[in-house]
Amino acid sequence: MYRERVVAKTSGRAQAPIRFEAAPSEHVLITGADRLTSWRKADDARRIYSVAWPHKFIGWNRSMTHPDDEYHRIIGRCEQVAVNGYLLRQVLNAGQLAPGTFFVDVTNKTLLAWDTTSRDLNQADVEASVRQEVFRVEGDHVQLSGLRFRYAANMAQHGAVVLAGRHDTMEDCVIESMNSSGAAFTGQDAVVRHCVFRDNGQLGFGASRAHRLLFTECLVENNNTKGFDRGWEAGGDKLVLCRDAVVERSRFVRNRGNGIWFDIGNTNCAVRQCLIAENEDAGIFYEISFSLLAHDNVIVGNREGFAFREQSRTTPTIDDRASRPVWNHDELIRHNLIVFNRDAQVWGWFDVKDNRHWPARSGSTNQTGGVVATKPGNIAAADVADSKGPPLGLALEKLRLRFANNVYFAAPGQSWFKWGPTWARHQSYAGLSEFQSSLGLDADGQVLDPGFTGARLLDFRLHTEAMSLLKESYPRGPVPGALLGVRE
Numbered sequence: 001m002y003r004e005r006v007v008a009k010t011s012g013r014a015q016a017p018i019r020f021e022a023a024p025s026e027h028v029l030i031t032g033a034d035r036l037t038s039w040r041k042a043d044d045a046r047r048i049y050s051v052a053w054p055h056k057f058i059g060w061n062r063s064m065t066h067p068d069d070e071y072h073r074i075i076g077r078c079e080q081v082a083v084n085g086y087l088l089r090q091v092l093n094a095g096q097l098a099p100g101t102f103f104v105d106v107t108n109k110t111l112l113a114w115d116t117t118s119r120d121l122n123q124a125d126v127e128a129s130v131r132q133e134v135f136r137v138e139g140d141h142v143q144l145s146g147l148r149f150r151y152a153a154n155m156a157q158h159g160a161v162v163l164a165g166r167h168d169t170m171e172d173c174v175i176e177s178m179n180s181s182g183a184a185f186t187g188q189d190a191v192v193r194h195c196v197f198r199d200n201g202q203l204g205f206g207a208s209r210a211h212r213l214l215f216t217e218c219l220v221e222n223n224n225t226k227g228f229d230r231g232w233e234a235g236g237d238k239l240v241l242c243r244d245a246v247v248e249r250s251r252f253v254r255n256r257g258n259g260i261w262f263d264i265g266n267t268n269c270a271v272r273q274c275l276i277a278e279n280e281d282a283g284i285f286y287e288i289s290f291s292l293l294a295h296d297n298v299i300v301g302n303r304e305g306f307a308f309r310e311q312s313r314t315t316p317t318i319d320d321r322a323s324r325p326v327w328n329h330d331e332l333i334r335h336n337l338i339v340f341n342r343d344a345q346v347w348g349w350f351d352v353k354d355n356r357h358w359p360a361r362s363g364s365t366n367q368t369g370g371v372v373a374t375k376p377g378n379i380a381a382a383d384v385a386d387s388k389g390p391p392l393g394l395a396l397e398k399l400r401l402r403f404a405n406n407v408y409f410a411a412p413g414q415s416w417f418k419w420g421p422t423w424a425r426h427q428s429y430a431g432l433s434e435f436q437s438s439l440g441l442d443a444d445g446q447v448l449d450p451g452f453t454g455a456r457l458l459d460f461r462l463h464t465e466a467m468s469l470l471k472e473s474y475p476r477g478p479v480p481g482a483l484l485g486v487r488e
Helices: 432-439 464-470
Strands: 006-008 018-021 028-031 033-035 049-052 081-083 101-105 110-114 126-129 135-137 142-145 147-150 159-163 169-171 174-176 181-185 191-193 196-198 203-208 214-216 219-221 235-240 246-248 251-253 260-263 270-272 275-277 282-287 293-295 298-300 304-311 331-334 337-339 344-351 401-404 407-409 417-419 427-429
Touching: 006 018, 081 110, 135 142, 174 181, 181 196, 196 203, 203 219, 275 282, 282 298, 298 304, 304 337, 337 344, 344 407, 417 432, 427 432
Parallel strands: 006 135, 018 142, 028 147, 135 159, 142 169, 147 174, 159 181, 169 191, 174 196, 181 203, 191 214, 196 219, 203 235, 214 246, 219 251, 235 260, 246 270, 251 275, 260 282, 270 293, 275 298, 282 304, 293 331, 298 337, 304 344, 331 401, 337 407, 344 417
Antiparallel strands: 033 126, 049 110, 081 126, 101 110, 417 427
């Protein structure tokens, strides 16, 4: 076990990378936590113990939280305390202490804790997170292999393990139980392979300007354990301003938020052959980004299967840090199983007043509220994406949002397709044909009452007759964690 923060600044070469690798059969843990000893009894009647605590992680606001709002008053703190490997719950004053909790007394620079079983903390293995990062790679051509990372006192939106160089690689690593995000990828041409991101407080990982990131054969599971606001940033991951990123052959399961979240200005990214299952919000959540190719995935058992989100807003873009209008366009979602998602198999959350997400024949409005007469193909979204002014004259046909050759199914009590946010103009569609005829988004999609007898066990194999009905719509290639193909 290494209780330290590692910073790798030196670069290797493509032919001779620098490697940080676990020795064969060794269990190597790099942790942001230190052991706490010399506990003193702090209460005569209750099993509360205290120890010196000099640490202060967020100093720019009085509440020491990020975000600095009432909802995150506890969630946004950085402190973590674990007794024999089990995290205690933080409270904000000594009067709230109960078994299984801790309190940081900043004024007196002490930490007070009460074990779940009320044991003497001098007789237990007590650790507390004291480092905000565990491992940072700043050099190029650096490889991490076979390492386990745990317990950073990192604030929201900051990864505990950071790949910031070019052509860095992380493989066969486990990133778990961080206070907020497990990892952050900010360098270009990174490869993340055979890694596990689980039980992290906010996100499994974040990526920003991580162009040509290859994220492959990984598990992203049960993240956002602290309950960060899911509409802000929480769940499996969040990618921002990334070009040509590929997420493939991975499992995004049981995250407390979205499974895969693309947010702001991503372009030419791909999600392929992934299992995206049982996430508490959308399976794939695509927000104000461009040119996604999502294909051959199994998207099952989420709140929503595939969801767009958009607001009328400006943000920096990849190539120009000036703030410009951004919106969804040029997306292709094909050859996916999108089934058994609770609230919708597909939902378009377009919170915009110009109605660009509706067909031109229904009339779209410009930003001053007037109706704009449009014809399909007049103005390509890409032609005005870099304009300094607001987008005008857009309609659904010009956004080129395309669903092709997908298989859909909703069980009784689940919804099929929804378009528009619930607080504005919106429409629910009771089946695929209605969705296709109203919006013209879907081509050659199939509805199959699949009789997936093992669907709860992710068994989506079909008999030959059923498979022949799907033709080109069934996912091609294996998806980790799911059984696909012909049932013998």
